[in-house]
Amino acid sequence: MDITINKQMVQKNEKEKDFTPVFKINNLNLWYGQDHALKDIKFDIPEKQVTAIIGPSGCGKSTFIKTLNRMVEMVPIVRMSGEIVYREKNIFDPKYGVEELRTQVGMVFQKPNPFPKSIYENVAYGPRIHGIKNKKVLDEVVEKSLRGAAIWDEVKDRLHENAYGLSGGQQQRLCIARCLAIEPDVILMDEPTSALDPISTLKVEELVQELKKDYSIVIVTHNMQQAARISDRTAFFLNGEVVEYTDTSTLFSNPSDKRTEDYITGRFG
Numbered sequence: 118m119d120i121t122i123n124k125q126m127v128q129k130n131e132k133e134k135d136f137t138p139v140f141k142i143n144n145l146n147l148w149y150g151q152d153h154a155l156k157d158i159k160f161d162i163p164e165k166q167v168t169a170i171i172g173p174s175g176c177g178k179s180t181f182i183k184t185l186n187r188m189v190e191m192v193p194i195v196r197m198s199g200e201i202v203y204r205e206k207n208i209f210d211p212k213y214g215v216e217e218l219r220t221q222v223g224m225v226f227q228k229p230n231p232f233p234k235s236i237y238e239n240v241a242y243g244p245r246i247h248g249i250k251n252k253k254v255l256d257e258v259v260e261k262s263l264r265g266a267a268i269w270d271e272v273k274d275r276l277h278e279n280a281y282g283l284s285g286g287q288q289q290r291l292c293i294a295r296c297l298a299i300e301p302d303v304i305l306m307d308e309p310t311s312a313l314d315p316i317s318t319l320k321v322e323e324l325v326q327e328l329k330k331d332y333s334i335v336i337v338t339h340n341m342q343q344a345a346r347i348s349d350r351t352a353f354f355l356n357g358e359v360v361e362y363t364d365t366s367t368l369f370s371n372p373s374d375k376r377t378e379d380y381i382t383g384r385f386g
């Protein structure tokens with residue numbers, strides 16, 4: 118019995134080491150005023166894999182994902198301590214500009230939020246801001262990004278129509294294309310399918326599987342089945358703490374903490 122456990126632990130430890138981290142999070146704490154929303158978070162996020170963040174409402178999932186591109190700092194009462202290292206640079210280092218970070222770390226939100234512009238202009242917006250003016254180059258970036266987001270065939274004949282004319286699921290894939298157009302390294306997704314119907318959800322889930330070949334993805338989801346379907350690693354958050362973080366199949370089939378087991382078997386949350 119002991120030997121089996123030891124063997125399992127060795128295998129698990131080996132597995133845990135078996136990736137290149139894109140983010141290293143060390144003792145991250147965050148307060149909204151007096152409310153201690155993230156408590157001593159410490160884990161590494163792998164490159165070119167999908168990492169799911171799960172946990173009950175209010176446990177700090179959105180707060181956590183928004184620390185990774187420093188969006189959380191837009192809330193004036195936020196205070197933080199600890200360290201987030203992105204590709205060997207501490208993102209809180211004053212020398213490391215937030216704009217540079219957000220070029221590397223793109224984000225897709227819960228509700229599709231296209232600009233009130235044409236499909237083409239939605240995707241061309243970021244590259245234009247980064248100084249690309251040449252029409253041919255922009256055309257190429259727009260096509261490549263829309264193809265990358267698996268929506269090109271649906272929109273190629275209506276590129277100059279308003280993005281608001283697209284369905285919700287198409288708008289979300291357009292927002293993913295807009296994110297790809299700035300050629301990020303990491304894509305953060307905060308419940309990207311919670312406002313979508315099941316077919317659009319499936320399309321976005323398939324897309325995430327394609328995108329992880331080229332990008333590192335962190336996805337917050339309320340939906341445990343979704344985390345189990347599409348992620349490689351899962352972190353279970355509870356009351357601002359990471360209770361368990363391991364490869365997704367282990368977390369769902371053989372959780373090591375009773376609270377994880379209670380959550381994934383629907384005993385709370």
Ligand SMILES: Nc1ncnc2c1ncn2[C@@H]1O[C@H](COP(=O)(O)OP(=O)(O)OP(=O)(O)O)[C@@H](O)[C@H]1O
Binds near residue numbers: 149152154176177181
């Ligand atoms: N802008 C804010 N100002 C003050 N407190 C906040 C703010 N945003 C979040 N909080 C608090 O921080 C805690 C974590 O919230 P957060 O939105 O990160 O949780 P969550 O797990 O994403 O929840 P949900 O699944 O419901 O979206 C909660 O107690 C919440 O009330």
